[in-house]
Amino acid sequence: xxxxxxxxxxxxxxxxxxxxxxxxxxxxxxxxxxxxxxxxxxxxxxxxxxxxxxxxxxxxxxxxxxxxxxxxxxxxxxxxxxxxxxxxxxxxxxxxxxxxxxxxxxxxxxxxxxxxxxxxxxxxxxxxxxxxxxxxxxxxxxxxxxxxxxxxxxxxx
Amino acid sequence: xxxxxxxxxxxxxxxxxxxxxxxxxxxxxxxxxxxxxxxxxxxxxxxxxxxxxxxxxxxxxxxxxxxxxxxxxxxxxxxxxxxxxxxxxxxxxxxxxxxxxxxxxxxxxxxxxxxxxxxxxxxxxxxxxxxxxxxxxxxxxxxxxxxxxxxxxxxxxxxxxxxxxxxxxxxxxxxxxxxxxxxxxxxxxxxxxxxxxxxxxxxxxxxxxxxxxxxxxxxxxxxxxxxxxxxxxxxxxxxxxxxxxxxxxxxxxxxxxxxxxxxxxxxxxxxxxxxxxxxxxxxxx
Numbered sequence: 418x419x420x421x422x423x424x425x426x427x428x429x430x431x432x433x434x435x436x437x438x439x440x441x442x443x444x445x446x447x448x449x450x451x452x453x454x455x456x457x458x459x460x461x462x463x464x465x466x467x468x469x470x471x472x473x474x475x476x477x478x479x480x481x482x483x484x485x486x487x488x489x490x491x492x493x494x495x496x497x498x499x500x501x502x503x504x505x506x507x508x509x510x511x512x513x514x515x516x517x518x519x520x521x522x523x524x525x526x527x528x529x530x531x532x533x534x535x536x537x538x539x540x541x542x543x544x545x546x547x548x549x550x551x552x553x554x555x556x557x558x559x560x561x562x563x564x565x566x567x568x569x570x571x572x573x574x
Numbered sequence: 575x576x577x578x579x580x581x582x583x584x585x586x587x588x589x590x591x592x593x594x595x596x597x598x599x600x601x602x603x604x605x606x607x608x609x610x611x612x613x614x615x616x617x618x619x620x621x622x623x624x625x626x627x628x629x630x631x632x633x634x635x636x637x638x639x640x641x642x643x644x645x646x647x648x649x650x651x652x653x654x655x656x657x658x659x660x661x662x663x664x665x666x667x668x669x670x671x672x673x674x675x676x677x678x679x680x681x682x683x684x685x686x687x688x689x690x691x692x693x694x695x696x697x698x699x700x701x702x703x704x705x706x707x708x709x710x711x712x713x714x715x716x717x718x719x720x721x722x723x724x725x726x727x728x729x730x731x732x733x734x735x736x737x738x739x740x741x742x743x744x745x746x747x748x749x750x751x752x753x754x755x756x757x758x759x760x761x762x763x764x765x766x767x768x769x770x771x772x773x774x775x776x777x778x779x780x781x782x783x784x785x786x787x788x789x790x791x792x793x794x795x796x797x798x799x800x801x802x803x804x805x806x807x808x809x810x811x812x813x814x815x816x817x818x819x820x821x822x823x824x825x826x827x828x829x830x831x832x833x834x835x836x837x838x839x840x841x842x843x844x845x846x847x848x849x850x851x852x853x854x855x856x857x858x859x
Contacts, residue, residue: 419581438582438625441616460575461613468677474653475677480612484582485605485627528677549762550675 423487427452428496436483443467445483446493454494454523458552465551468524469493475531494523497530506530506568515564517555525551529565538569577615584627588634588711588738594626596713596736602626604738606649606686609678634685634740643707643743648685652697655684662746665703665753665771669696672755675763688724689739691731691794694765696757698725699795703771703787706744712737725794748783751775752857754849757790758841760832766790767833770798770845774809774853781809786850791827791842798846799824809854818846 424433427450434449443460446452446469458464460479467478470492497504503511506529516522525548532539532547539547544565545558553561585591595602603622605611606629614620628634634649637658644663646655656670656679673679673687673696687697688708701708702721710717710733717737724732733739747753757769768790775783784805786798798821807813822843829835 421582437579439577439579439615441576441612444576460616462609462674462678465675465677471680474680476681477609477677479616480608480681482582482608482612482625485584485629531676547676550677 421484423483425486425489425491427491428493434483438482438484440483442469442478442481442483442486442491446478446491449483452493452495456520456523458520463552464521465524465528465548466521468527468551470527470531473531473534475528492527492530494526497526504530505571506533506565509564509568509571510561513560513564513567515556515561521551521553521555525553525561529568532565533569539565541566575616577612578618578621580615580622581624582627583624584630586630586632588631588740591626591628591631591738592711592713592736594624595738598624598626599735602735604628604689606689607651607682608686609674609682610686610690610692628738639746643745646684646742646744648683648738648740648742650684652679652682652684652687662749663744665747665755665773666700666744668753668755669700669771672696672757672759672763672766672769678763685739685742688742689731689733691725691727691729692765693725693728693792693794694767694769694790696766696769696771696789699769699771699787699789701742701744702795702797703773703785704744704747705785706742708733708739709741709743710734710737711740716740718743721795722797727793747773748775750858751783752853752855754852754856756845756848756852758845768827768838768841768845770842770849772846772849772853774804774850774857776809776854776857776859779808779859781805781807781854784809784850784853786821786846788821788825788842788846791825791838793826793828796825798822800846800850804850809850811851814847814850814854818843818850821846 456466458466601623605625605627634647636647754772757766772786781804800817803817827838
């Protein structure tokens with residue numbers, strides 16, 4: 418199958434890689450760019466663990482192919498913290514016990530980031546609606562909602 | 575859970591896309607948002623030799639209005655349409671909000687959902703309810719296909735292998751038309767077990783037009799036969815109940831792991847009553 422070279426920006430850094438058509442974005446991030454923070458759960462768009470931001474919008478990286486994304490700008494969980502300083506949403510998740518095993522966390526953080534950029538003061542209902550596509554088997558969601566609410570009220574994002 | 579190998583092309587024009595489709599025939603699949611196709615590829619339920627990615631085809635991402643209809647280009651994302659529709663399309667806006675989750679709608683296209691033709695999906699049923707039209711292009715030219723003729727079976731449509739869905743047309747409802755939409759799903763964002771969408775226009779308190787589309791209840795979205803029972807009558811609760819009961823008995827729902835035939839028929843009847851009642855309540859008298 419014809420491989421192709423793509424050039425895209427992830428977390429502010431530009432990468433050029435040759436990919437075969439069937440490589441999903443999730444596998445590309447993990448295997449080709451060594452950005453293993455993006456987690457792969459169900460691989461059919463249900464669990465939300467692989468959610469990343471494509472040109473600022475949340476998407477399932479298991480349902481996109483890297484070959485499609487030449488010239489795009491992506492944000493993964495590795496792009497949230499500023500060096501050792503956690504992003505305020507990450508800080509809020511830590512503060513409010515919004516994670517236990519951490520498997521769903523990368524997808525939830527980016528989903529929350531997209532929500533708060535679009536809607537800086539969401540109601541609890543809006544938060545729940547926004548994270549409805551992200552499955553968590555540990556926390557029962559209440560702490561995640563607490564964390565996102567706290568991040569929204571925080572001094573900065 | 576990885577796709578089988580495939581070749582990939584990303585044409586820039588509709589004509590180039592059609593060239594690829596006619597060259598590869600059944601071996602090609604069109605990739606738009608990929609929110610239904612990619613899972614099928616990952617599960618290897620679909621093993622096309624070539625993906626024809628239309629995301630870079632120019633001119634398919636517009637929303638315009640002409641001749642009393644909203645014209646939605648094949649590449650318009652569900653999320654994009656959900657956020658741009660005006661108040662003349664409350665039914666479509668509500669229906670888009672039930673499609674998957676935000677991250678799915680960011681990428682998923684209106685045209686893709688229609689072309690995929692899942693009988694439990696919202697958008698095919700909504701297009702049928704609006705009495706909408708699918709516009710296709712092929713090497714032999716353009717075709718306009720009424721929604722009622724477009725959906726042929728589960729994941730089967732009137733679209734030929736060498737044709738591309740380029741647009742869907744959604745007639746603007748008569749001012750004062752009321753709407754209703756109800757679905758039962760195991761979880762919000764899932765495909766519906768059963769759903770019903772209704773548009774009702776009243777004139778002097780009597781039903782001038784009533785359309786109900788049921789989904790998850792047959793091989794295709796089904797236009798329920800309620801209009802004959804309601805047309806020209808004052809839409810009383812008893813009349814709506816009777817129309818829904820008759821229409822539900824004509825449905826041929828599937829039985830599966832999730833629900834029996836009887837359960838689906840019963841739910842369809844209830845949801846038709848609710849959708850019709852909401853639509854009557856929202857319609858200008």
